[in-house]
Amino acid sequence: MVALPVDLSRFSRVALGNWPTPLEHCQRLAKVLGGPRILVKRDDVNGLGVGGNKLRKLEFLLGAAVAAGADTIVTFGGVQTNHGRLTAAACARLGLRCELVLTRQVTRVPGSEVLTAPKYGEAYERSGNVALDRLYGARLHIHDDDAQAEAAAGRLVAELRAQGHRVASLPVGGSNAIGVLGYLACAMELRHQLRDRGEDATRIVCAIGSAGTAAGLALGAALLGWPVTVNAASVSNSAPECLADLDRLVGDAAELLEVPHPRLDHVQVTERAIGDGYGVTTNAVWDAIRLFGRTEGITLDPVYTGKAAAALIEAIRGDEIHTSETVVFLHTGGLPGLFGYVPELIDEVEA
Numbered sequence: 056m057v058a059l060p061v062d063l064s065r066f067s068r069v070a071l072g073n074w075p076t077p078l079e080h081c082q083r084l085a086k087v088l089g090g091p092r093i094l095v096k097r098d099d100v101n102g103l104g105v106g107g108n109k110l111r112k113l114e115f116l117l118g119a120a121v122a123a124g125a126d127t128i129v130t131f132g133g134v135q136t137n138h139g140r141l142t143a144a145a146c147a148r149l150g151l152r153c154e155l156v157l158t159r160q161v162t163r164v165p166g167s168e169v170l171t172a173p174k175y176g177e178a179y180e181r182s183g184n185v186a187l188d189r190l191y192g193a194r195l196h197i198h199d200d201d202a203q204a205e206a207a208a209g210r211l212v213a214e215l216r217a218q219g220h221r222v223a224s225l226p227v228g229g230s231n232a233i234g235v236l237g238y239l240a241c242a243m244e245l246r247h248q249l250r251d252r253g254e255d256a257t258r259i260v261c262a263i264g265s266a267g268t269a270a271g272l273a274l275g276a277a278l279l280g281w282p283v284t285v286n287a288a289s290v291s292n293s294a295p296e297c298l299a300d301l302d303r304l305v306g307d308a309a310e311l312l313e314v315p316h317p318r319l320d321h322v323q324v325t326e327r328a329i330g331d332g333y334g335v336t337t338n339a340v341w342d343a344i345r346l347f348g349r350t351e352g353i354t355l356d357p358v359y360t361g362k363a364a365a366a367l368i369e370a371i372r373g374d375e376i377h378t379s380e381t382v383v384f385l386h387t388g389g390l391p392g393l394f395g396y397v398p399e400l401i402d403e404v405e406a
């Protein structure tokens with residue numbers, strides 16, 4: 056049995072997902088890449104609301120909100136936010152009102168002057184996650200850029216409170232100290248699964264956006280004394296920005312758990328798959344989506360897991376990962392976002 060030296064049962068938690076998620080050995084994918092042993096941790100098929108990584112965070116975030124007496128949840132994200140969709144599904148399950156404040160802003164070029172642009176289009180604005188948000192009964196407030204969305208969110212929370220609602224705001228991507236606990240639990244679950252099968256992993260590869268997922272894995276590995284490397288592929292921010300976010304979240308979660316703030320020696324962040332920024336796809340991303348689909352029947356998304364997979368493929372092809380290694384690719388979900396990218400999707404799968 057793998058035990059964490061901290062007690063997560065003292066935190067309020069609501070049951071939303073099915074755990075443990077499957078850990079699948081992808082031999083056909085590894086063969087095509089001529090690379091290491093690849094295991095895919097299927098956090099995309101964990102149950103509620105079409106699944107995805109946010110469910111692990113929401114179990115703790117909504118646990119805390121419900122314990123504090125909230126009846127209304129407000130959260131934020133891009134138009135095709137998976138976090139928003141899963142918050143909407145979880146609120147439906149828990150009987151909470153859900154308000155999503157969304158921004159059309161997608162482009163951000165890291166490390167240089169910041170370029171931003173709103174993304175429009177019938178599929179992007181009405182299909183995929185947006186359609187599911189509405190299906191799950193959330194109210195949507197869509198703005199052209201982050202600044203407008205932020206200002207509107209402040210006004211909305213004030214209005215809802217004035218109407219007598221007890222409002223809890225969840226951070227972008229569900230990433231704060233409480234949300235990090237979800238992926239701390241995942242690190243423990245994964246180590247346990249590997250041990251049961253008599254194996255271990257040298258690396259966990261995942262996407263990094265708001266950083267809570269990688270922070271939970273890194274903190275969990277440190278607390279377990281597990282020398283696995285977390286390879287996080289950025290989908291938007293520069294590597295130094297990601298590392299600063301990770302360090303802050305790991306520190307905040309360590310403080311909450313009353314354990315020392317561990318060093319992040321086993322975390323590496325790559326910018327190699329970002330392309331032109333958040334929500335902007337590249338040929339490498341579509342190649343990765345096709346490869347996972349055609350070798351394993353696994354669906355990646357264009358914003359997160361497609362970028363993480365593109366980074367993994369480049370690292371394997373560049374001999375940065377030895378063939379003797381075992382790599383866990385954390386599939387963090389995002390399937391509905393794929394349909395937000397019609398007609399690009401149709402062109403790419405017909406190619």
Ligand SMILES: Cc1ncc(COP(=O)(O)O)c(C=O)c1O
Pocket residue numbers: 107108136137138228230262263264265266267268269356359360387388389
């Ligand atoms: C499908 C998917 N994968 C990965 C991530 C990145 O996780 P995090 O924001 O915890 O870094 C997100 C975040 O929105 C996501 O929706």
